Amino acid sequence: MNAGTYDVVIVGSGIVGAACALECAQQKLRVAVLDHDTVGGGATAAGMGHIVVMDDSEAQFSLTRYSQQLWQELRPELPDDVEYTQCGTIWVAADDEEMSEVHRKAAYYGRHGVPAQILSAEELENLEPNLQKGLAGGLIVPEDGVLYPPCAARFLIEKAQNHGALLQLGAPVSGIGNGRVRRADGTEISAGIIVNAAGAWAWELTRGISVKKRKGHLVITDRYPGFVSHQLVELGYLKSAHSHNADSVAFNVQPRRTGQVLIGSSRQYGAEHKEVDHDILARMLQRAQQYMPGLAQTSAIRVWTGFRAATPDKLPLIGPCAEDSTVYLATGHEGLGITTSLASARLLVDQILGSTSAISREPYLPARVTTLEHAHV
Amino acid sequence: MSSLQKQFDVLVVGGGPAGIAAAISASECGARVGVVDDNFALGGQIWRGEHAKSDSKASAWLQRVNATAIEFVPGVRIIDQPKANVLRGEGPSGCIDILYRKLILATGARERFLPFPGWTLQNVMGAGALQALVKGGLPIRGKRVVVAGTGPLLLAVAAYLHKA
Amino acid sequence: MSEQISVLVNGAPCIVAKGTTAAVAMLIAGAECRASVTSEPRGPLCGMGICFECRAEIDGIAHRRSCQIVCESGMEIRTDV
Numbered sequence: 001m002n003a004g005t006y007d008v009v010i011v012g013s014g015i016v017g018a019a020c021a022l023e024c025a026q027q028k029l030r031v032a033v034l035d036h037d038t039v040g041g042g043a044t045a046a047g048m049g050h051i052v053v054m055d056d057s058e059a060q061f062s063l064t065r066y067s068q069q070l071w072q073e074l075r076p077e078l079p080d081d082v083e084y085t086q087c088g089t090i091w092v093a094a095d096d097e098e099m100s101e102v103h104r105k106a107a108y109y110g111r112h113g114v115p116a117q118i119l120s121a122e123e124l125e126n127l128e129p130n131l132q133k134g135l136a137g138g139l140i141v142p143e144d145g146v147l148y149p150p151c152a153a154r155f156l157i158e159k160a161q162n163h164g165a166l167l168q169l170g171a172p173v174s175g176i177g178n179g180r181v182r183r184a185d186g187t188e189i190s191a192g193i194i195v196n197a198a199g200a201w202a203w204e205l206t207r208g209i210s211v212k213k214r215k216g217h218l219v220i221t222d223r224y225p226g227f228v229s230h231q232l233v234e235l236g237y238l239k240s241a242h243s244h245n246a247d248s249v250a251f252n253v254q255p256r257r258t259g260q261v262l263i264g265s266s267r268q269y270g271a272e273h274k275e276v277d278h279d280i281l282a283r284m285l286q287r288a289q290q291y292m293p294g295l296a297q298t299s300a301i302r303v304w305t306g307f308r309a310a311t312p313d314k315l316p317l318i319g320p321c322a323e324d325s326t327v328y329l330a331t332g333h334e335g336l337g338i339t340t341s342l343a344s345a346r347l348l349v350d351q352i353l354g355s356t357s358a359i360s361r362e363p364y365l366p367a368r369v370t371t372l373e374h375a376h377v
Numbered sequence: 378m379s380s381l382q383k384q385f386d387v388l389v390v391g392g393g394p395a396g397i398a399a400a401i402s403a404s405e406c407g408a409r410v411g412v413v414d415d416n417f418a419l420g421g422q423i424w425r426g427e428h429a430k431s432d433s434k435a436s437a438w439l440q441r442v443n444a445t446a447i448e449f450v451p452g453v454r455i456i457d458q459p460k461a462n463v464l465r466g467e468g469p470s471g472c473i474d475i476l477y478r479k480l481i482l483a484t485g486a487r488e489r490f491l492p493f494p495g496w497t498l499q500n501v502m503g504a505g506a507l508q509a510l511v512k513g514g515l516p517i518r519g520k521r522v523v524v525a526g527t528g529p530l531l532l533a534v535a536a537y538l539h540k541a
Numbered sequence: 542m543s544e545q546i547s548v549l550v551n552g553a554p555c556i557v558a559k560g561t562t563a564a565v566a567m568l569i570a571g572a573e574c575r576a577s578v579t580s581e582p583r584g585p586l587c588g589m590g591i592c593f594e595c596r597a598e599i600d601g602i603a604h605r606r607s608c609q610i611v612c613e614s615g616m617e618i619r620t621d622v
Contacts, residue, residue, distance in 0.1 A: 056586070222604040258578065278459050299604040412601070413555055415590055417611055452609075456591075485592055497594075499573060499584050506588030513588070514561030514570055540604065 006032045008352065009181050009191035011173045011205060012060070014044040015149055015337050016330050017197035018156035019345035025163035027349055032189065033157065033165060034181070036172035036339035043200045043337060046306020048218065048254055048262055049149040049272070050231050051339045052089055053141060055108050059315055059363030065114060065335060066359050067343030068143065074342065081151045083257045090119070090128065090230045092291065093136040098235040102139045109141065116141045129296045130227055146231055146254055149338050157263045166298030176205050179326040193352055202306035202331040204319060210369050211332045214310040215271040217281050219266045222299040225259030234291060237265070249284040251291040259300065263288050265335075274305050310334045311369075318347050318364040329366045381473040383450065385411035388464065388477035390455055392445035393421020395436050403481075404445040413450040413466060413475060421485055422505060426512040450475070504534040517541050548616040562596045563618050564588075572620050574607060597621075602615035
């Protein structure tokens with residue numbers, strides 16, 4: 001890759017960086033993407049690939065809904081190996097308290113035009129016979145889906161390259177700022193705008209941003225076609241995702257196209273190493289078996305971990321840094337990176353070009369967070 | 378959900394000739410010894426099915442095992458080491474945690490397969506695999522067998538199959 | 542000398558010598574253990590429980606390594622081919 005100025009240099013080729021690259025390239029910006037490893041090698045490769053509308057806050061809802069719609073528009077172009085399946089999500093309620101949450105969500109989605117249907121205990125059982133008997137019911141959101149993230153990131157990058165974007169892999173970046181990107185080999189590239197889309201590593205390039213690693217575990221089974229048909233998430237998941245300190249697990253399973261079952265989820269702060277934590281893995285699997293006892297008879301073929309990039313208010317950082325107008329952030333997506341990647345890219349590029357956005361950008365602006373410092377080039 | 382637990386002074390992983398010899402030595406020195414193996418019988422790969430015969434070298438060793446207090450933990454595959462001095466295995470009754478002071482690994486060898494077009498076809502298998510299957514009851518009389526290669530294991534397998 | 546027992550391979554009875562493994566029972570019955578992701582028939586490769594090519598459903602539990610399981614009278618072996 002030669003020196004010379006790019007309009008935009010993106011650090012990170014995960015799903016968010018890849019989406020940003022495509023958006024930039026389609027807007028005729030001269031863009032380069034750098035990654036220290038392979039395309040989508042971080043959280044993108046480790047996660048569940050769930051495309052889900054979430055309503056923890058208005059801002060989270062706006063972003064996830066907008067982005068889900070962008071995925072639906074992109075769907076016809078997605079190659080087969082992206083495995084896009086609109087299987088829907090069923091939020092599972094274990095008791096009456098969670099059932100009232102079902103009603104609240106149903107009303108919220110109804111007001112916002114998201115198709116959703118309340119399921120009685122019997123209807124839930126009919127849709128997912130392998131769920132534990134005695135659950136209270138659930139909410140089905142049929143427009144949610146799943147895909148295979150590494151192939152999705154690769155598709156977005158390749159499409160960006162077809163529009164002229166440059167990709168350099170195996171290229172670690174040691175510093176960004178003031179319109180320059182310094183690579184680990186000492187060379188520098190000039191850029192009008194630098195986008196920090198480095199996910200769990202974003203804080204290394206932009207010091208002081210409130211992005212912390214939040215470790216997760218996943219297990220994939222051998223093939224059991226028909227064992228589960230929808231992405232199933234317990235409503236207690238929200239308590240897990242909300243927790244700021246404690247290690248937590250929540251029931252979360254997903255059917256893959258092969259008939260394999262993907263089982264999650266866990267959240268831990270402060271765990272820096274990627275080795276499997278057997279205690280939390282056991283808790284996660286026990287939780288899963290409480291909801292689907294049949295999982296105990298399945299054969300697990302692989303367990304792995306990944307690091308989500310988490311912010312304190314559970315919203316990503318999308319937009320310019322306060323102290324350096326040449327650095328933009330596109331990170332901090334926690335467990336919603338796949339879902340919100342396309343909308344994040346739109347909002348980012350709208351800001352770069354000064355265009356209006358389909359939704360308000362305010363809630364995701366990095367400036368909302370008070371302290372920002374970054375590694376000077 | 379609690380798992381089974383066992384405890385030994387010396388745990389030997391692998392019940393083939395090496396594991397058997399190690400276990401007997403340790404046991405004859407007074408240690409409380411356990412031998413764990415994925416297979417349901419002692420003997421590993423090379424002595425598969427030997428317990429059925431009464432006059433082989435293998436059966437002599439197996440009789441020595443029987444004369445000791447060695448505990449054989451059959452059908453358990455070690456899957457993890459959750460903490461120091463504990464191995465976790467998976468067996469017919471679920472998970473089992475085996476505690477030990479000393480560990481001897483006698484897990485033996487496995488065939489290293491070279492992929493080639495056709496290696497996934499039915500009835501194409503490793504040489505050791507065919508021997509294991511024949512010992513597992515596969516009738517071979519009157520069948521045509523091609524043994525590809527001439528390493529020492531292959532010659533031994535060919536000799537075995539010829540007699541079987 | 543060996544005693545004979547009867548197992549079921551895909552519902553059909555198969556007589557085998559005691560001590561025979563489930564993988565061998567399938568071979569004797571002429572059944573393929575499983576299908577690959579591209580629908581090719583597959584059977585045992587290593588014979589010792591490490592390659593996982595011999596997976597079959599045994600007594601209702603799927604994906605068991607049949608070369609490591611000794612037949613018992615009435616055992617139900619099902620292949621997905």
